[in-house]
Amino acid sequence: MNKGKKNINLILGLILAGIAIIPALVGIFWTPYSTEAMDVSLKLSAPDMRHLLGCDNYGRDILSRLMAGSKITLIIGIGTVFFGCSIGTMVGALTGYYGGLIDNVLMRVNDVLFSFPSILLAMVFVSLTGAGNLQLVIALGIAFIPSYARVVRAEFIRNKNMDYVMAARLAGASNLRIIFVHILPNTIKVLVSSILIGFNNAVLAEAGLSFLGIGVKPPEASLGSMLSDAQTYLFSRPSMVVYPGVALILMILGIALISKEIK
Amino acid sequence: MSLLQVKDLNIEFHDHIIPETVVYDFDLEIDQGEIVGLVGESGSGKSMSAMAIAGLLSRHDMTKRGSIIFDGTDMLNCSRDKLRSIQGDTLSVVFQEPMTSLDPLKKIGYQVGESMMLHRPDISPEDRKKRVIEVMSHVDLDEPEKLYDMYPHELSGGMRQRVMIAAAMAITPKLLIADEPTTALDVTIQAEVIELLKHINRKHNTSILFISHDLSLVRSLCDRVLVMQQGRIVESGSTKQVFEHPAMEYTKKLISSIPKVEIDDTDC
Amino acid sequence: MILTVKDLHVSYKNRKKNSLKYDEKEVLKGLEFSIDENEIVGLVGESGCGKSTLAKALLGLIKSKSGEINLNCKHPQMVFQDPYSSLNPKKRISFILEEPLKNLTDMTSEERRKKAEWILGEVGLDKEYLDRYPSELSGGQRQRVCIAQSMILGSDFLIMDEPVSALDVTIQAQVLELIRELKIKHKLSILFISHDLRVVYSLCDKVMILKDGLIVEQGDRDKIYRNPQHEYTKKLLKSAGITI
Numbered sequence: 001m002n003k004g005k006k007n008i009n010l011i012l013g014l015i016l017a018g019i020a021i022i023p024a025l026v027g028i029f030w031t032p033y034s035t036e037a038m039d040v041s042l043k044l045s046a047p048d049m050r051h052l053l054g055c056d057n058y059g060r061d062i063l064s065r066l067m068a069g070s071k072i073t074l075i076i077g078i079g080t081v082f083f084g085c086s087i088g089t090m091v092g093a094l095t096g097y098y099g100g101l102i103d104n105v106l107m108r109v110n111d112v113l114f115s116f117p118s119i120l121l122a123m124v125f126v127s128l129t130g131a132g133n134l135q136l137v138i139a140l141g142i143a144f145i146p147s148y149a150r151v152v153r154a155e156f157i158r159n160k161n162m163d164y165v166m167a168a169r170l171a172g173a174s175n176l177r178i179i180f181v182h183i184l185p186n187t188i189k190v191l192v193s194s195i196l197i198g199f200n201n202a203v204l205a206e207a208g209l210s211f212l213g214i215g216v217k218p219p220e221a222s223l224g225s226m227l228s229d230a231q232t233y234l235f236s237r238p239s240m241v242v243y244p245g246v247a248l249i250l251m252i253l254g255i256a257l258i259s260k261e262i263k
Numbered sequence: 264m265s266l267l268q269v270k271d272l273n274i275e276f277h278d279h280i281i282p283e284t285v286v287y288d289f290d291l292e293i294d295q296g297e298i299v300g301l302v303g304e305s306g307s308g309k310s311m312s313a314m315a316i317a318g319l320l321s322r323h324d325m326t327k328r329g330s331i332i333f334d335g336t337d338m339l340n341c342s343r344d345k346l347r348s349i350q351g352d353t354l355s356v357v358f359q360e361p362m363t364s365l366d367p368l369k370k371i372g373y374q375v376g377e378s379m380m381l382h383r384p385d386i387s388p389e390d391r392k393k394r395v396i397e398v399m400s401h402v403d404l405d406e407p408e409k410l411y412d413m414y415p416h417e418l419s420g421g422m423r424q425r426v427m428i429a430a431a432m433a434i435t436p437k438l439l440i441a442d443e444p445t446t447a448l449d450v451t452i453q454a455e456v457i458e459l460l461k462h463i464n465r466k467h468n469t470s471i472l473f474i475s476h477d478l479s480l481v482r483s484l485c486d487r488v489l490v491m492q493q494g495r496i497v498e499s500g501s502t503k504q505v506f507e508h509p510a511m512e513y514t515k516k517l518i519s520s521i522p523k524v525e526i527d528d529t530d531c
Numbered sequence: 532m533i534l535t536v537k538d539l540h541v542s543y544k545n546r547k548k549n550s551l552k553y554d555e556k557e558v559l560k561g562l563e564f565s566i567d568e569n570e571i572v573g574l575v576g577e578s579g580c581g582k583s584t585l586a587k588a589l590l591g592l593i594k595s596k597s598g599e600i601n602l603n604c605k606h607p608q609m610v611f612q613d614p615y616s617s618l619n620p621k622k623r624i625s626f627i628l629e630e631p632l633k634n635l636t637d638m639t640s641e642e643r644r645k646k647a648e649w650i651l652g653e654v655g656l657d658k659e660y661l662d663r664y665p666s667e668l669s670g671g672q673r674q675r676v677c678i679a680q681s682m683i684l685g686s687d688f689l690i691m692d693e694p695v696s697a698l699d700v701t702i703q704a705q706v707l708e709l710i711r712e713l714k715i716k717h718k719l720s721i722l723f724i725s726h727d728l729r730v731v732y733s734l735c736d737k738v739m740i741l742k743d744g745l746i747v748e749q750g751d752r753d754k755i756y757r758n759p760q761h762e763y764t765k766k767l768l769k770s771a772g773i774t775i
Contacts, residue, residue, distance in 0.1 A: 162616045162617075163611040163612075163613060163617035164617050166592065166609070166611070166617075167611065167618075167677070168619070168630060169592065170592075170608055170609055170681075171630040171634055172630075172634035173634050174634075182619055182622075185619075304699035304700065304701065450726060450767060450770045450771055452577075454769070454772075516701055520704040522704070522707070522732060523729075524729055524733075524773050
């Protein structure tokens with residue numbers, strides 16, 4: 001592929017993801033109105049100068065909820081990736097490097113986890129612990145551990161027999177030093193692209209769970225719960241569905257384009 | 264009229280922002296029955312030139328200027344169909360890596376007979392099998408009947424390279440391009456493959472373009488030698504002349520880099 | 532003697548498909564040899580003869596089944612064949628060179644840096660290479676770095692596994708010249724593994740011929756090249772175009 005085309009994808013990805021993520025970042029510190037304040041007089045009102053995107057069925061400002069909702073979705077996505085990736089990397093590194101019994105045991109556990117659809121696994125977990133953002137992050141994080149573990153394990157198996165690892169062993173490096181200082185940096189490239197894909201999957205899974213009503217607790221907003229709230233008004237006020245939907249698509253498409261180029 | 268005529272061949276890559284020329288003004292003529300060696304270090308453009316002659320360089324991302332006339336066909340400007348009808352018929356290639364240049368999922372017999380199947384459709388399957396086994400025995404493969412139904416992973420490196428040569432020789436090409444065919448092999452096997460190439464050349468009067476970085480092999484096999492450095496031919500001539508009276512500094516350096524084995528046999 | 536090996540056997544265990552039984556394959560079948568101080572011994576053999584297994588067994592990277600290995604040297608080191616995979620692509624040259632010092636000595640970081648600069652000079656590279664990554668170096672330069680890393684602890688015994696076979700001829704000649712110089716200057720003993728009889732002749736004092744896990748012939752270089760006894764040695768010499 002030639003270089004010019006590469007950059008276009010990357011730039012487009014950054015722009016799309018930026019459009020979706022910058023309002024979310026602003027939403028951490030400031031939203032135009034409170035996201036939970038209801039005003040019945042503004043119920044389903046059309047966009048005007050004060051409420052740029054109008055109000056929803058409880059008279060809450062949609063722009064504010066969109067900013068706060070993107071923020072929650074983003075935080076859950078990042079939290080899930082962080083949780084799943086750190087444990088998955090550890091599991092993958094240890095199993096890939098040591099092999100043998102530990103590899104067999106952990107990878108079979110991994111296979112069991114892998115054989116359930118991750119969203120189903122997360123649903124079971126949430127129904128056991130109750131809804132909440134932290135529970136959601138842990139549930140999705142566990143569900144995504146196997147995908148990271150596999151990627152990292154494969155990279156470790158590929159690297160551990162290479163001469164530079166042998167040289168490090170002759171240089172007196174301990175096993176842990178070889179794992180974390182010598183081999184791990186060589187897996188970063190593969191890991192980053194799977195982190196980005198994993199982030200997308202996490203965002204979609206969160207939206208799915210919230211849509212089903214077992215994600216974030218109302219009245220808190222997330223992109224999924226906004227979609228869920230809006231489904232009754234799909235025909236009378238289609239814009240209520242369009243805003244969070246477009247935000248979700250932009251975020252995922254942007255990240256997907258970026259990850260494609262990083263590969 | 265010689266079998267192969269290459270004039271002013273230039274190869275330029277466009278896959279980076281700045282175009283990069285990898286072969287400059289490459290001239291080569293090969294007569295029927297001649298063995299020509301193409302020598303150079305990695306990055307000298309020797310493989311690139313050979314692949315261009317074989318018509319194996321893709322037409323994207325690069326420009327090729329000059330002319331390559333093989334057996335009366337203009338290889339740079341002819342249609343793809345014409346090119347395909349030449350490849351594997353009158354012109355064959357043997358690659359360096361015997362481990363990867365055979366299809367792991369196809370039986371040996373099929374791979375050796377494939378070019379015959381494509382270029383000589385009039386030969387019946389039974390005849391084809393007979394001929395394939397004959398070709399395989401010509402390259403000193405033992406028990407060709409048994410090998411016919413085996414898969415590449417069951418063979419050693421040296422045997423695979425013989426299979427590759429058998430596949431290339433299945434319908435007796437006029438020109439055989441051998442790109443470092445012995446580099447991945449052990450010394451004793453290497454010597455046998457060289458003997459095999461000499462034998463093929465004598466028996467079928469096949470011309471061979473032998474690409475290698477190993478000067479001692481080139482010396483033992485080739486009639487003529489071309490030395491390439493950084494995309495240019497820096498010296499060419501008969502093997503004897505180039506090795507005994509090299510004109511260019513680079514050629515002298517290459518020859519002096521071969522470790523010498525000087526055994527004085529006075530007290531033997 | 533810096534190294535004496537007596538009756539060394541090494542075997543690999545492979546688990547058979549769909550079975551709990553192990554298949555034992557003997558790779559080295561009773562080797563006996565020794566290497567003197569300040570001596571280069573060439574180990575010649577074709578692929579699969581057990582050359583690399585021997586190297587790993589000597590360094591303790593794999594266990595031997597029986598036999599004795601007496602090594603009178605503190606940190607035996609190894610130089611690998613492929614200079615592209617033997618340097619960690621994510622680390623700067625300074626990190627790679629200082630790694631043995633970091634793990635096995637208590638030098639300060641300035642001392643380590645000084646030593647790395649010095650050893651780089653010994654292998655003929657400028658100290659500015661310290662801050663580069665392996666990908667910015669040519670094959671010959673990488674192999675110089677590998678040699679430097681193997682020497683930085685002051686080891687007097689090195690194993691070199693086909694150190695020049697991945698290099699172009701002209702670069703090969705330079706690296707061989709470097710090994711010759713280093714051997715004299717630092718009083719090194721080297722086990723030099725190679726398939727190339729010409730390279731072995733130009734570098735080694737003694738030669739061992741390994742075939743199928745057995746040493747079929749060993750002795751002084753001139754003796755073996757002039758008057759080979761074993762059929763296999765004769766065949767190797769003939770294949771390499773070396774005739775008396």
